[in-house]
Amino acid sequence: MPSGPSFYDSLKKKFGGLITGENLTALDPWIEVAPDGLVEVCQYLRDEPSLRFNFLNCITCVDYFEPDEKKAAKTGWQPHLEMVYHLYSLPNKISLVVKVMLPRWKDDVAGELPEVPTVSGVWSTADWHERETYDLSGIRFVGHPNLRRILCPEDWVGHPLRKDYEMPLEYHGIRNR
């Protein structure tokens, strides 16, 4: 992780309200960025000489949603999606996690995928990783050059890593359940 609170303070000073949270004492320290500022912040993290996060390890999405109502009352969080970007700096040998919080559905309309800007212009790794996240978790990456499914067939219905996903009853005449 970049050294201490000074890193976070300078980031906060530079981007103000776009940095919406942090946990620098976690196992993998993370900062939270507003969706609108994601590309700008990522560009800075990559190019700033003292940081140089030039390597994107992984993009993933976690669905915080408990379908069971009884359990949902005990979870302690509101349903939401969390985009997680794991960054690494080859020159400085430090890592950082960037998180973006998203609603489960855009404007709370079930079935409308939430949107986040693509970072494939910052790191090319993001191209396929975002396609996978779109495919399995159902996030629309605005500005992505080729947002198609990658692991599931192109005509698959639904996004399997959503917690409320239900396997389609059949696929091209093949019974699934």
Add this chain to the structure above:
Amino acid sequence: MSIEVDDPRIIEFDVRTDEMLVNMGPQHPSTHGVLRLVLRTDGEIVSETTPHLGYLHRCAEKIGENLTPRQFIPYTDRMDYLAGMNMNLGWALTVEKLMKLEIPEKAKHLRVIIAELNRVASHLVGMGAYGLDLGTFSPFLYAFREREKILDLFEMVCGARLTYSYLTVGGATHDLPQGWLQKCEKFLKDFEPVIAECHALLTTNSIFIKRTAGIGVMSAEMAIDYGCTGPVLRGSGVDHDLRRDGEERYTEMYDGYAFEVIVEKDGHYPRDHQYPAVPREAILGDCWHRFYVRMLEVVQAIDLLRQAFDRYSTAKGPHSLSLKLGEKLPKGEAYLETEAPRGQMGFYIVSDGTSIPWRVRARSSCFCNLSVTHELCRGVLIADVPAIVGSLDIVMGEIDR
């Protein structure tokens, strides 16, 4: 001399080439699993390559959300099935990171032995299969003959030859059997001369050099931009190996081991005077360099193995922590990458405090390595496509998960 309209030479100069889509796969023998490449070609020249994946998608991440970490170990075997031990290790370390477990000394050295031995086996397949990609069959036989012996050693250790589930959370399922180290040492002694044979068969083979040197050149910038790792990244001259640069939880396994990262510096690889020189035609970052890095890593793994033997035999303590099968996970999340034979394999685990993870994610190295193909295969000959894809040494099981 005048040329008549019906002169046959006119036809020869007037062959029009149309753009054509050529479908390579999904079961092309040289694509390392079930990969389908759609090539847009003009004559022999490929202008665009589109990989289609997902044929081996087995929903590993979704399955991980329904099992305890110990139960998920067999599923990690089936990711990179040529390096099952390394996959086990990556997942086990990630869970240990989340649970903040301290692993006994003996287990650490045992893990180094097993992981490096699997690296040798994996690179042998990589080498042999690459020969197949380029149309030569004999290196494959040499490589598999040796790999077979490693599989025998693994069978002695855990009973399985491919899907081991041997390294697990807290250490390993069993200690190494009596007399195993001697057998392994004997294998290494017999194996070392074979490396020279492999070099003679491929590395210095003039046809092999013609097919690989200067083909599919990937710059260091491109490799980093696309998140390439492992021999692919080092083949482009980037000095990065997680066994040295990774997280402490992983690098402490290799603490005190003498080893150099296999990467070219000033036209030389570490200790390359013992091995064939880099041919003049080769350019840093081409298929030949990626292949050569793998070959040198085999030698390095043998060296590490010998060092680990000594440490393992003098280490005290148990080979594993005793943990319950359904041990409760602390609330939180952890991400860890390890240096698997094909690159950095990362696992991400999110827990809500129960014994079953809330979310499991596997970051595949081959997935990123494969994503450069459209850049590398632009403007090359059709025959070079298997050479380039083969040099990335992908395993589809890991890409599709």
